[in-house]
Amino acid sequence: MQRGEAVSATTASASASAVAARDGLPWPQRAHAMVVIILGIAVAVLDGTIVNLALPGIARELRSDASHAIWVVNAYQIATLVMLLPLASLGDLIGYRRVYLVGMALFAVSSLAATFANSLEMLIGARALQGLGAAGIMSVNSALVRLIYPRSQLGRGMAINSMVVATASVAGPSVAAAILSVASWPWLFALNVPLGILVLTLGMKSLPVSQAQAASGRRFSGVDxxxxxxxxSLIFIGADRLGVRGDPGQGIGIGAGAWAILLAGVAVGFVYLRRQLSLALPLFPVDLLRIPVFALSMGTSVGAFCAQMLSFIALPFLLLETYGRSHFEAGLLITAWPLAIVFMAPIAGRLIGKYPDGLLGGIGLATLATGLVLLAALPAHPGNADIAWRMVLCGLGFGLFQSPNNHTIVTSPPPHRSGAASGMLGTARLTGQTLGAVILAGIFSFWPPHDGKGQVIALSIAACCAAVAAVFSTLRTRQPIAKHA
Structure with missing residues (x-):
């Protein structure tokens, strides 16, 4: 009897140790792992916009026109978007650490190829591979944060992660301007190589290993x-041809070909999603969308990032063309928004767990909507302080929304679906940003930005998107949230 009790005690002790081992990493390793996460996600998000400022020079040096050069940006964005969910699913099967490190290795190698590209075709190919590597990083990023932090401190980890993503998503032009002021465009890619090597070295030592918990018989489906x-791809390209990349004020350029591509994407999506409904663990996680709080969080994220993209494209036109600010002044004023996010993110992280995520997100998005309305209602000749405090208000609201929203998205599904949840988080962000760009293209085609009317309409619609997202977020307070270990 005593022996049986001893065995039981030993088994219980081992079980407790296993649970403790799963509940985050010990402090020194946790810090090292978060350095890897911060550097990886920052460079992956940053490279989505860092090339925009260099496109004229790239087109000129590689003897191409602007319509072809824009594919240096498109190739990266499409490759990232289309592979987020497949690589997230792969992470659930083989481990998030493997997907992350292979993604970073591919990102570094393709950055080296982009550095030495001597033709536009080679550069576009390298950028597509870069996007594939970035998808590997982004797809499992939040799932790894869930493994790095203990449950009691996960809000803090999500706050750091959200702050980095939010800042990097708007910092591309500023970083590019700093690099291009002292070097040529290949250095935009060359700097990724030593950074990638550093992240790989640290990641192999510090990133946690996830235990596969996939359902029996589950496989990685090539058809899916x-x-x-x-x-x-079809939806992105169709939207792009409907004016996302067109010159403001030159019309959307709606054509039969663009609509055909867009409708083909919708048709493929219908078949694809119908197929997913019959699967226990689908690639496109319709099973997670059946969780009300998860679905509401996704709607919240799409609406918020749509509002962000609408305003971040419209604001430079408003400041430069309507209010006559210089590029330097406009840059400083817009920077107030991400700086406010950096200030608010750690505060939001500490509030997670003390107050419902839906309530925090709702308050944040209502604040964002208020700031956007106030920007749209600026007087004819505002001072810099009038503009700056409104930017700060928007940034504080966005910073209060993002961390709690991401926390719900990552923690509401069961652990073996962490990769899928992480992939959906990135997909929601990119979908919202693409939708915002499409809406703005339509606005500027009817109201060119020269007289300021288009910008005011864009900011007003952005405020509506933020307000709708606030409603989605607040509705989550009525839904039970199952927190999984």
Whole structure:
């Protein structure tokens, strides 16, 4: 009897140790792992916009026109978007650490190829591989944060992660301007190589290993991956041809070909999603969308990032063309927004767990909507202080929304679906940003930005998107949230 009790005690002790081991990393390793996460996600998000400022020089040096050069940006964005969910699913199967490190290795190698590209075709190919590597990083980023931090401190980890993503998503032009002021465009890619090597070295030592918990018989379906790639690619390209990349004020350029591509993407999506409904663990996680709080969080994220993209494209036109600010002044004024996010993110992280995520997100998005309305209602000749405090208000609101929202998205699904949740988090962000760009293209086609009317309408619609997202977020307070270990 005593022996049986001893065995039971030993088993219980081992079980407790295993649970403790899963509940985050010890402090020194946790800090090292978060350095890897911060550097990786920062460079992956940053490279989505860092090339924009260099496109004229790239087109000139590689003897191409602007319409072809824009694919240096498009190739990266499409490759990232179409592979987020497949690689997130792969992370659930083989481990998040492997997907992350392979993604970073591919990102570094393709950055080296982009550095030495001597033709536009080679550069576009390298950028597509870069996007694939970035998808590997982004797809499992939040799932790794969930493994790095103990449950009691996960809000803090999500706050740091959200702050980095929010700052990097708007910092591309500023970072590019700093690099291009002292070097040529290949250095935009060359700097990724030593950074990638550093992240790989640290990551192999410090990133946690996830235990596969996939359902029996589950496999990585090539058909599902193909349908996912086709759906997102066709919708992205169709939206792009409907004016996302067109010159403001020159019309959307709606044509039969663009609509055909867009409708083909919708048709593929219908077939793809119908197929996913019959699967226990689908590639496109319709199973997670059946969780009300998860679905509401996704709607919140799409609406918020749509509002952010609408305002971040419209604001430079408002400041430069309507209010006559210089590029330097406009840059400083817009920087007030991400600085406010940096200030608010750690505060939001400490509030997670003390107050409902839905309530925090609702208050944040209502604050964002208020700031956008106030920006749209600026007087004819505002001072810099009038503009700056409104930017700060928007940033504080966005910073209060993002961390709690991401926390719900990551923690509401069961642990074996962490990769899928992480992939959906990135997909929601990119979907919202693309939608915002499409809406703005339509606005500027009817109201060119020269007289300021288009910018005011864009900011007003952005405020409406933020307000709708605030409603979605607040509705989550009525939904039970199952927190998984």
């Amino acid at each position: 991956v193909l349908l996912n790639v086709l759906m997102f």
